[in-house]
Amino acid sequence: MRISDVSIDGELSEFGGRALVVRTDRGELKTPQRALTSSEIQYKAKLPSEPPIDNQLSEVVSFFTQDQWDRFIQRNGSFASRLRTLEFFGDKMGYTLRRLLPKLPRTAVIDKDAVKYLLELQRMSPLDFITMPSLPPEESAFGKLASAFSEEVLSERREPLIYLDMGLEASLFKSRFDELMDLARTGLVHTVGLLYRPVKDTSVNYLHLWRNRGTEVLLQMSDVPRDFEGTSTMHLLQKWGIDAFSVRLNAYRGGGGSDRSGPTAGFAPSRVKRLDQGPLIFKPFDHWTMRGGELGCDCPVCRDLTAPGFIERYVGENESYDGETFIAATRLHEYFKSSDEFETGRAFIKEGGLAEYFQRKEGLRESEYPVPRPSATLNGWLR
Numbered sequence: 001m002r003i004s005d006v007s008i009d010g011e012l013s014e015f016g017g018r019a020l021v022v023r024t025d026r027g028e029l030k031t032p033q034r035a036l037t038s039s040e041i042q043y044k045a046k047l048p049s050e051p052p053i054d055n056q057l058s059e060v061v062s063f064f065t066q067d068q069w070d071r072f073i074q075r076n077g078s079f080a081s082r083l084r085t086l087e088f089f090g091d092k093m094g095y096t097l098r099r100l101l102p103k104l105p106r107t108a109v110i111d112k113d114a115v116k117y118l119l120e121l122q123r124m125s126p127l128d129f130i131t132m133p134s135l136p137p138e139e140s141a142f143g144k145l146a147s148a149f150s151e152e153v154l155s156e157r158r159e160p161l162i163y164l165d166m167g168l169e170a171s172l173f174k175s176r177f178d179e180l181m182d183l184a185r186t187g188l189v190h191t192v193g194l195l196y197r198p199v200k201d202t203s204v205n206y207l208h209l210w211r212n213r214g215t216e217v218l219l220q221m222s223d224v225p226r227d228f229e230g231t232s233t234m235h236l237l238q239k240w241g242i243d244a245f246s247v248r249l250n251a252y253r254g255g256g257g258s259d260r261s262g263p264t265a266g267f268a269p270s271r272v273k274r275l276d277q278g279p280l281i282f283k284p285f286d287h288w289t290m291r292g293g294e295l296g297c298d299c300p301v302c303r304d305l306t307a308p309g310f311i312e313r314y315v316g317e318n319e320s321y322d323g324e325t326f327i328a329a330t331r332l333h334e335y336f337k338s339s340d341e342f343e344t345g346r347a348f349i350k351e352g353g354l355a356e357y358f359q360r361k362e363g364l365r366e367s368e369y370p371v372p373r374p375s376a377t378l379n380g381w382l383r
């Protein structure tokens with residue numbers, strides 16, 4: 001896949017937020033939007049009827065512990081098994097534009113050799129974007145490496161996606177981001193990957209994004225936690241001018257050697273967090289049961305179901321841990337409604353009205369992002 005053009009659709013307001021049209025040789029994307037992760041697509045297979053998902057962007061997350069990373073770099077065999085996983089998800093997500101997020105431990109050494117090795121892995125896989133992970137702060141040849149990487153990827157008719165960690169020190173983040181914008185002006189870069197870090201800790205870097213919101217480069221942020229103080233983190237982040245988001249996966253859920261024992265002890269549907277799309281607030285499932293059982297949702301997971309009906313339908317048997325099906329259904333509901341909201345918000349952004357959209361959504365309006373507010377009621381809910 002190649003991106004031929006990225007352009008801003010409509011207005012840019014001081015409040016922030018932007019709508020892009022991204023033209024590729026595989027069709028057109030409109031942002032902001034939510035990418036579907038490999039974990040979310042697996043939820044679909046856990047449900048009694050597999051609801052169709054019409055996402056355009058997808059992300060295969062490949063987890064590495066330090067041991068797994070050492071094995072990957074030093075021993076034969078690990079490469080092939082990672083490749084099989086990429087092929088599996090690449091095929092499943094063939095209708096989308098696919099990228100890889102290697103989730104690496106902070107201690108992993110990402111040097112020129114590691115970048116080359118990951119490039120070879122992705123080159124063999126059915127991916128549309130080819131990822132270069134965020135390079136460590138001490139790497140002084142960032143611009144040179146990024147430029148060589150992009151040229152090589154573009155020569156294979158794929159799209160380079162160079163990641164920057166939002167946690168980089170402010171002057172380094174700025175200089176690397178600006179180097180990528182220079183590459184964008186020469187046509188080598190059309191999109192940049194961003195690794196989420198909390199705004200309050202890295203606020204200057206977010207401000208730099210906001211200042212550059214007139215730049216016609218697709219900004220894709222990965223590893224965004226689901227909720228911030230009870231509302232949806234990625235919906236809040238729109239105002240900095242980021243265009244696409246994928247959600248962080250829970251550590252206990254599969255994906256390469258993580259603990260699969262799951263939250264078996266004390267699973268109760270009533271306590272599972274569910275996104276209330278009206279105000280964009282997470283509430284325990286109990287909220288709907290207590291209010292007469294109307295779910296008020298027409299997404300493919302909830303359609304025609306009441307709260308008791310939802311429990312009956314999605315509390316499954318033969319699960320690898322209690323609540324597996326119920327959580328899968330709840331997360332997919334969240335994916336569908338969050339995607340719808342990005343589309344609704346887009347209409348506001350185009351008219352310069354993202355601030356008004358934020359006003360209409362209780363969760364966004366009341367969040368003093370990035371200042372945390374007390375939320376004792378949220379403690380103890382299943383994540």
Ligand SMILES: [Zn+2]
Pocket residue numbers: 297298299300301302303333334336337
């Ligand atoms: Zn729903």
